[in-house]
Amino acid sequence: MTAQAGSGPAHTAPPARSLPGSGETRLHRLVALVVDKPGVLNRVASLMRARNFNIDSLAVSRTDQAGLSRMTISLHGDDVAVEQAAKQLYRLIDVVKVQDVTNEPTVEHELALVKVRATDSNRAEILKVVELSRGRVVDLGPESVIVEISGPEADVETFVGLVRTYGIKELVRTGAVVMARGSGSIEEARKK
Amino acid sequence: MTITKGGRAKAPNDGSASSTVTSSAAAKHAGRARTSHEPAAGTAHAAAVERAQREMLHEGPSTSAMRPADPGPRGARPRIGADVVCEAILRQGVDVVFSYPGGVILPLYDILGDYPELRHILVRHEQGGAHAADGYARSTGRVGVCIGTSGPGATNLVTGIATAQLDSVPLIAITGNVPSALIGKDAFQEIDINGITLPMTKHNYLVRDANDLPRVFAEAFHIARTGRPGPVHIDITKDALQQETAAAHPDDAEVRAGLPGFKPNLHGHFRQLKAAAAEVEAAQRPVILAGHGVLHARAEAELLAFAEKASIPVAWTLLGIGAIDERHPLAYGFMGMHGWKHVNRAIQSADLLLAIGMRFDDRVTGNVRTYAPYARIVHVDIDPAEIGKNVAVEVPIVGDAKRVLEALTPMVSEVPRESRAEYLDQLAEWKRDSEASSWHGSGSWRDGLLSADYVVQRIGELTDHEATYVADVGQNQMWLARYAGFRHPNTHISSGGLGTMGFAVPAAMGAALGAPERETWAIVGDGGFQMTSQELMTLVQDQIPVKIALFDNKKLGMIRQWQEIIYAGNYHSAHLQGPDYLKLAEAYGVAAIKASTPAEVDAAIRFAQGVDGPALVWFEIAGEQNVFPMMPAGKGLSDLIEHWDGEPS
Numbered sequence: 012m013t014a015q016a017g018s019g020p021a022h023t024a025p026p027a028r029s030l031p032g033s034g035e036t037r038l039h040r041l042v043a044l045v046v047d048k049p050g051v052l053n054r055v056a057s058l059m060r061a062r063n064f065n066i067d068s069l070a071v072s073r074t075d076q077a078g079l080s081r082m083t084i085s086l087h088g089d090d091v092a093v094e095q096a097a098k099q100l101y102r103l104i105d106v107v108k109v110q111d112v113t114n115e116p117t118v119e120h121e122l123a124l125v126k127v128r129a130t131d132s133n134r135a136e137i138l139k140v141v142e143l144s145r146g147r148v149v150d151l152g153p154e155s156v157i158v159e160i161s162g163p164e165a166d167v168e169t170f171v172g173l174v175r176t177y178g179i180k181e182l183v184r185t186g187a188v189v190m191a192r193g194s195g196s197i198e199e200a201r202k203k
Numbered sequence: 204m205t206i207t208k209g210g211r212a213k214a215p216n217d218g219s220a221s222s223t224v225t226s227s228a229a230a231k232h233a234g235r236a237r238t239s240h241e242p243a244a245g246t247a248h249a250a251a252v253e254r255a256q257r258e259m260l261h262e263g264p265s266t267s268a269m270r271p272a273d274p275g276p277r278g279a280r281p282r283i284g285a286d287v288v289c290e291a292i293l294r295q296g297v298d299v300v301f302s303y304p305g306g307v308i309l310p311l312y313d314i315l316g317d318y319p320e321l322r323h324i325l326v327r328h329e330q331g332g333a334h335a336a337d338g339y340a341r342s343t344g345r346v347g348v349c350i351g352t353s354g355p356g357a358t359n360l361v362t363g364i365a366t367a368q369l370d371s372v373p374l375i376a377i378t379g380n381v382p383s384a385l386i387g388k389d390a391f392q393e394i395d396i397n398g399i400t401l402p403m404t405k406h407n408y409l410v411r412d413a414n415d416l417p418r419v420f421a422e423a424f425h426i427a428r429t430g431r432p433g434p435v436h437i438d439i440t441k442d443a444l445q446q447e448t449a450a451a452h453p454d455d456a457e458v459r460a461g462l463p464g465f466k467p468n469l470h471g472h473f474r475q476l477k478a479a480a481a482e483v484e485a486a487q488r489p490v491i492l493a494g495h496g497v498l499h500a501r502a503e504a505e506l507l508a509f510a511e512k513a514s515i516p517v518a519w520t521l522l523g524i525g526a527i528d529e530r531h532p533l534a535y536g537f538m539g540m541h542g543w544k545h546v547n548r549a550i551q552s553a554d555l556l557l558a559i560g561m562r563f564d565d566r567v568t569g570n571v572r573t574y575a576p577y578a579r580i581v582h583v584d585i586d587p588a589e590i591g592k593n594v595a596v597e598v599p600i601v602g603d604a605k606r607v608l609e610a611l612t613p614m615v616s617e618v619p620r621e622s623r624a625e626y627l628d629q630l631a632e633w634k635r636d637s638e639a640s641s642w643h644g645s646g647s648w649r650d651g652l653l654s655a656d657y658v659v660q661r662i663g664e665l666t667d668h669e670a671t672y673v674a675d676v677g678q679n680q681m682w683l684a685r686y687a688g689f690r691h692p693n694t695h696i697s698s699g700g701l702g703t704m705g706f707a708v709p710a711a712m713g714a715a716l717g718a719p720e721r722e723t724w725a726i727v728g729d730g731g732f733q734m735t736s737q738e739l740m741t742l743v744q745d746q747i748p749v750k751i752a753l754f755d756n757k758k759l760g761m762i763r764q765w766q767e768i769i770y771a772g773n774y775h776s777a778h779l780q781g782p783d784y785l786k787l788a789e790a791y792g793v794a795a796i797k798a799s800t801p802a803e804v805d806a807a808i809r810f811a812q813g814v815d816g817p818a819l820v821w822f823e824i825a826g827e828q829n830v831f832p833m834m835p836a837g838k839g840l841s842d843l844i845e846h847w848d849g850e851p852s
Contacts, residue, residue, distance in 0.1 A: 025576035025577055027573065028572055028575070028576065031593065031594065045464070053398075057402050091591060091595070095591065098587045102405075102588055103464070104405070104426060104464055107464040
């Protein structure tokens with residue numbers, strides 16, 4: 012048996028309250044500065060898993076400041092969910108600064124190494140594609156070439172699509188790293 | 204004592220229904236002095252406690268000197284890592300640890316005797332130790348400390364650590380680990396406990412070098428109690444405990460400098476405060492939702508000042524109990540799944556919710572889509588991640604409840620009660636209705652056994668509502684929250700977030716040591732009691748005066764209730780056999796009494812109060828009494844079930 016507990020001021024049924032995180036999803040880029048300690052990557056990865064965020068890519072490296080590393084985390088989600096991800100990251104003691112740069116003008120780069128199957132008959136054609144794509148041959152073998160390609164994810168995607176017809180033996184991508192354009196600095200901002 | 208070999212044990216409650224008393228133990232321990240954990244004024248310990256309390260309330264460094272590293276008791280013996288552990292704990296104002304030894308933590312036990320001012324409670328299971336440290340922390344508002352060894356000792360702590368994490372309790376869990384050289388080799392009693400506690404702690408450490416211990420402990424205490432409190436786990440290798448070290452304890456500034464990523468925001472943003480004040484001005488039907496954050500910040504007076512100035516009724520979450528004296532005219536009641544109908548009704552018809560230090564848990568909101576459909580929401584929390592996590596809010600304010608309320612109160616206009624008379628009168632009428640319809644307090648229920656709400660109410664009344672009441676989990680927890688009547692902060696202790704059965708007895712053990720000036724009652728069902736009843740022996744050995752109210756319906760009551768209402772009466776595993784609790788208590792040396800009828804209740808409670816030391820009251824309560832109202836999981840606050848076929852309303 013149920014009872015209607017609420018009798019609100021309005022006579023019409025109120026609209027349903029929105030659920031955080033149920034909006035339209037899109038690709039977001041989070042930049043995180045973290046303390047360079049063992050286990051920090053594990054903390055970040057564990058948190059994202061536990062909170063049900065799916066990481067598309069994660070790139071980690073040192074910064075120019077001693078003791079500080081930088082992560083670029085790419086993930087899909089609606090704006091509220093990604094804001095929640097950023098705030099959860101902030102709860103980690105070793106996370107110093109998190110910034111969602113999705114809506115900012117940024118330079119975004121990814122690097123890929125592609126080992127393409129090559130024969131005497133198509134090697135010249137492959138090299139032409141590499142040249143037109145501004146790639147670089149970093150290893151030349153009798154049956155394959157390794158191409159280094161870098162640029163925005165979409166450009167890497169396009170190149171990989173182009174050489175797939177020749178046969179890709181191996182592919183490795185770093186995931187995107189991003190930096191906001193202009194003189195602003197996340198590393199300087201954290202000190203404020 | 205007779206031991207029944209094989210077959211079923213004899214039903215424990217046959218024979219005489221009159222009260223049976225086992226009191227030899229009480230006599231044995233009578234007259235033994237209780238150890239107070241309130242520090243004597245002017246001592247180094249008192250200064251350490253003051254420092255700890257100031258930091259918990261974010262009041263900045265104390266002017267009193269940091270307790271010096273104590274070189275005394277070691278004599279000629281060199282200082283080792285284990286000494287640093289003891290020094291660090293004492294420096295932080297903690298004088299009792301709950302612990303269980305084991306192979307790799309033995310270096311610590313080898314020197315514990317050199318620190319007589321650090322009381323060591325030998326628990327019977329590490330889970331009990333973690334819950335006891337939790338109860339100590341909740342009753343004192345300070346950090347609790349528990350210690351276990353590696354492997355199983357560490358994993359046994361896990362449930363207690365998780366309990367503290369979900370309820371934001373400041374706790375330090377210390378474990379030993381195998382020597383550094385054996386880490387990762389699957390050594391005896393080695394487990395990656397750091398990996399296990401990582402997602403359930405505020406932070407954790409693995410220490411392999413004794414020289415890191417002073418810094419790690421100082422950081423751990425600072426993290427555990429600063430901002431939103433929480434548990435911190437410190438895993439120390441055996442060789443680090445044994446290693447000689449001269450490393451000094453860092454001062455506060457050094458600790459903060461070493462944690463560049465940890466700067467909780469305490470003061471609400473001015474623009475947001477102004478927006479909140481404007482919401483309050485515009486609201487016709489505002490309700491304050493007070494949570495655990497009010498207690499953590501010790502913001503009870505500020506909450507009252509704000510509520511009184513603007514004449515806004517205060518509802519509370521399970522862990523927000525004690526934020527306001529329940530007798531206050533603006534104290535409206537306990538909200539949520541088993542909260543009062545009038546409170547949920549007020550929330551569903553409110554046009555403004557002022558949520559302070561609470562997190563819109565699913566037990567509070569039910570279905571978010573239909574939650575408080577007319578309300579705009581102002582959400583104050585010290586943890587930004589809580590804001591917008593479960594419900595979208597109009598005005599987010601990140602800050603400490605005390606500071607935010609202090610700033611907000613002068614910004615709102617004074618609203619006399621008469622200006623809200625229509626609203627407040629309606630709420631008062633709803634309250635009268637729902638209190639009358641939810642009460643089965645005649646004393647006995649339809650099966651002739653005790654009605655639980657009556658027993659809880661009598662415990663509250665006979666203790667003048669001045670005790671510390673520690674709940675277990677399930678129906679007993681909800682009855683306690685609804686019917687005991689709370690007056691003061693930190694006198695209600697309950698595993699709200701994790702819902703850990705077996706919590707009450709060990710947590711009450713810690714609470715009794717933390718607040719020895721209060722009587723301590725553990726309210727526990729027969730299910731939860733059987734999970735951690737081994738701590739009875741700890742209560743006796745250390746003469747910790749916990750009064751246990753065992754609510755025995757020979758059922759897993761909340762399971763049975765759900766099965767009756769949601770699973771069409773399929774009572775699989777809801778029936779629970781128990782021992783003869785008087786004999787059990789006697790075996791442990793705990794004074795015990797049984798009450799099965801309303802006439803026996805008061806005498807049984809008074810008997811327990813009269814025992815100098817632990818005591819157990821075995822209340823035989825109704826077998827099939829439910830907690831109503833009840834919001835079924837997934838439903839909304841307007842979908843309360845208030846009674847069920849077969850039960851008198």
